[in-house]
Amino acid sequence: MIKTLIVFGTRPEAIKMAPLVKELQSDANFEVRVCVTAQHRQMLDQVLEIFDIKPDYDLNIMKHNQSLYSVTADVILKFEEVLKKEKPDIVLVHGDTTTTFASALSAFYFKTKVGHVEAGLRTFNKFSPFPEEMNRKLTAALCDIHFAPTKRAKLNLLKEGINEEDIFVTGNTVIDTLKYTIKKDYKFREPILNEVDYTKRIITLTAHRRENFGKPHENIFEAVLSLANEFDDILFVYPVHLNPNVKDVAERILKNHPRIILINPIDVDDMHNLMAKSYLVMTDSGGLQEEAPSLGKPVVVLRDTTERPEAVLANTVKVAGTDKEKIVEILRKLLSDNEEYSKMAHAVNPYGDGFASKRIKDALLYYFGYKNERPEEFKGSDMYV
Structure with a gap:
């Protein structure tokens, strides 16, 4: 052995x-x-x-x-x-x-x-x-x-x-994991997620990286706030990292908006099934860049660099960085242009x-x-x- x-x-x-x-x-x-x-x-x-x-x-x-x-x-x-x-x-x-x-x-x-x-x-x-x-x-x-x-x-x-x-x-191996976690009639562990109006276009957001602490996170959250004000048919769901460098800024900018739901960090099966019900994903994470395309969800990366360039070439991912205007521009295009969205949603996952x-x-x-x-x-x- x-x-x-x-x-x-x-x-x-x-x-x-x-x-x-x-x-x-x-x-x-x-x-x-x-x-x-x-x-x-x-x-x-x-x-x-x-x-x-x-x-x-x-x-x-x-x-x-x-x-x-x-x-x-x-x-x-x-x-x-x-x-x-x-x-x-x-x-x-x-x-x-x-x-x-x-x-x-x-x-x-x-x-x-x-x-x-x-x-x-x-x-x-x-x-x-x-x-x-x-x-x-x-x-x-x-x-x-x-x-x-x-x-x-x-x-x-x-x-x-x-x-x-x-x-x-x-x-x-993260693609293997989806076989264990995605379920058709899934009931979320986080109760709030069972009450979400999934007839709206759900945008799953994650943002927690230490290199984004401070001004970059402020830019990301201000872009989210701007988009939530512009589109009344979208709903952001953001499991907020517990680190005060993230949580304090997120709550200061995003709290109490009717189209932004802030929740505590969620389990992996909740996250995978939330992504499966989402319209697209915004993230500064690495793993989500691999997982979401397998579910047919476009990914907007909230980092200036990515160690996963295959996804960019395959058009499953767009790198927006942490500039507020660029984030808004890319999201606005995906929310307004069905053809642009479809190209990303139906691209083959290279991972x-x-x-x-x-x-x-x-x-x-x-x-x-x-x-x-x-x-x-x-x-x-x-x-x-």
Whole structure:
């Protein structure tokens, strides 16, 4: 059996690793252990409950007002103890969080093989997003096997000197997650969402990134307010991040508007089903840029850069940045021009087909000699290089 230790610490990581945990647990060739760092506590636990994942190890590192320094140090030190006990054949990490980099570094110190799920995303600006861009670049240097979601991500890794034999293009596991969460007659956990008038054009909004703190968030929220005043058939639904840097500004600008609903953060299945009922999505998140197109929803990105250029080329995403006038201009076009909207809504999602976790499993079986033939790669992103 391949002794596999899967580690993650935040809600986005959990959402994307959950289908892989399930896939590997269903195969007798793998002995699976799950370690959570709890870099995010409450939001992580929600995902674990939804997918019925019971971690074998919980490092429980989250502290009030924690810093990148404390998270990094705590993960390295506490994960060392798990490695000593389990002695895994491989550690699987995901994406670009501080948990990702720190646990990969800890595994490297232990001379354990590391596999990187969602490898190769790049903006080529080390401070945007911060600290994620450097987390994923440094993680790549530490890893032995790289699961790139797209052909472009693979090319990024090749340019950094990664051996092509160690890269597998798999699609993104977040598309696999939708198979678990989207339900036709879904009843929301958040009661307010069951009362929403879905005959209106719903716009799901998320905005929480630290590089948007301050004036960028003010610009985003003022653009939302302007659009809510201009179009009386739309309704914004905004699960507001609990960080005071976000929440205080959002409530000051957006509270008490009849066409803007502010709610607390919601579970992943609520979010996926809300997007499924939405007209379009506005976000500064990364994962939503991948998820929403699979549901036929255009995405307006509230960041100046994106590490997911395939979506821009495929026309499932438009990058608006944080300039108020540009955001309003792009949204106004999508709300007023049916042809423009339809082009985005019906574009093919370059990020996956729902079988990324199986491809990763097959790649691991090949890598450890359980299969003789290299597995077939995901081809859906080839035209968007």
